[in-house]
Amino acid sequence: MNKPVDAGIHTLAAPYALHALPADEARRFEQHLERCADCRVEVDELRETAARLGAAAAVTPPPRLRENVISRIAEVRPLPPRVADGQTLRRWWPRIATGLVAALVAGIVVLGIRLDDARDELDRSEQISAQLQQLVGADDLEVVRTQAGDGTGTVLLARSLDLAVFSGDGMAPAPAGHTYQLWVMHDDGSVVSAGVLGSPPDGRVGPVTARGLAGAGRLGITVEPGGGSRQPTTDPVMVIELPD
Numbered sequence: 001m002n003k004p005v006d007a008g009i010h011t012l013a014a015p016y017a018l019h020a021l022p023a024d025e026a027r028r029f030e031q032h033l034e035r036c037a038d039c040r041v042e043v044d045e046l047r048e049t050a051a052r053l054g055a056a057a058a059v060t061p062p063p064r065l066r067e068n069v070i071s072r073i074a075e076v077r078p079l080p081p082r083v084a085d086g087q088t089l090r091r092w093w094p095r096i097a098t099g100l101v102a103a104l105v106a107g108i109v110v111l112g113i114r115l116d117d118a119r120d121e122l123d124r125s126e127q128i129s130a131q132l133q134q135l136v137g138a139d140d141l142e143v144v145r146t147q148a149g150d151g152t153g154t155v156l157l158a159r160s161l162d163l164a165v166f167s168g169d170g171m172a173p174a175p176a177g178h179t180y181q182l183w184v185m186h187d188d189g190s191v192v193s194a195g196v197l198g199s200p201p202d203g204r205v206g207p208v209t210a211r212g213l214a215g216a217g218r219l220g221i222t223v224e225p226g227g228g229s230r231q232p233t234t235d236p237v238m239v240i241e242l243p244d
Contacts (some may be wrong), residue, residue: 013039017046045143128207134161148221148238151203155219155240164215166194166240167206174199174223181228183236185218196228197221200208217242 015021021029026075033039079234135141138158146153151171166182174180180197194210211217218234 010036010039012026013042014046017043021086045145048145048223075150086184090244091174095184127164128209131163132156133208134158135163135165142243144242146238153219153238153239153240155242157213157242159213159244162211164210164213164219164242165207166210167204167208168238169204169223171199171203171205173201174205177224177226179226179228180205180221180237181224181232182206182210183220183222183232184210184216185220185239186211186215187217189221193230194219196224202224213242 009029009032012021012025012032016026016029016033029039033043085240108156135156135158135239138161140160142156142157144155144157146155149172151168153166153168155164155166171180182194182197184192184194186192191210195208196210198204199205219240219242220232221238222232222234222236224233
């Protein structure tokens, strides 16, 4: 007879992926991992996302801005977890959220920073970091990854917050005078812009926040004239299916 599985053990996937479990908890979860395909997939996705965002930190921002950002990251505090079931997740989530938010903020801040608009970038990073704090505190957080050609899109989504954050990596440069644009695609056929992504030479686009997700089953990326369009003018080069 198979030994009953403690339902709370599934909540350890995130802290295990981020190396936030003590040795005894980690060993117990590894035994569970051998039998649970869903947890293996979740651990792999979380590690891939953390590694991709961490790679962005290889870009060095201006020294003064870097000092300001580091001091702000040190002040980041996660929102209290709202998960009602499982004492284990409540115990470890603050540590996980702090580490994940810091990694995400660090990745966001260093993307495309220029000396002439450093202040705007910092203000924008503060806004997105606050949204990311909300996301990692949500009990329905989903991480979705989509491959299109050489490009990879990653979406952090919480429908309870009507909030998603998209970032892309490995995207081919948009044609001269054009930009990538993110769209929220609703099941009734309506399409709403979530913002212009630009066309950086390193292939990284975003992060961009998307809201208005009620009735939306997909996010789409199109190539548009510089400055963006009111409605898509080309077919999507990437489509991300959103979980319900």
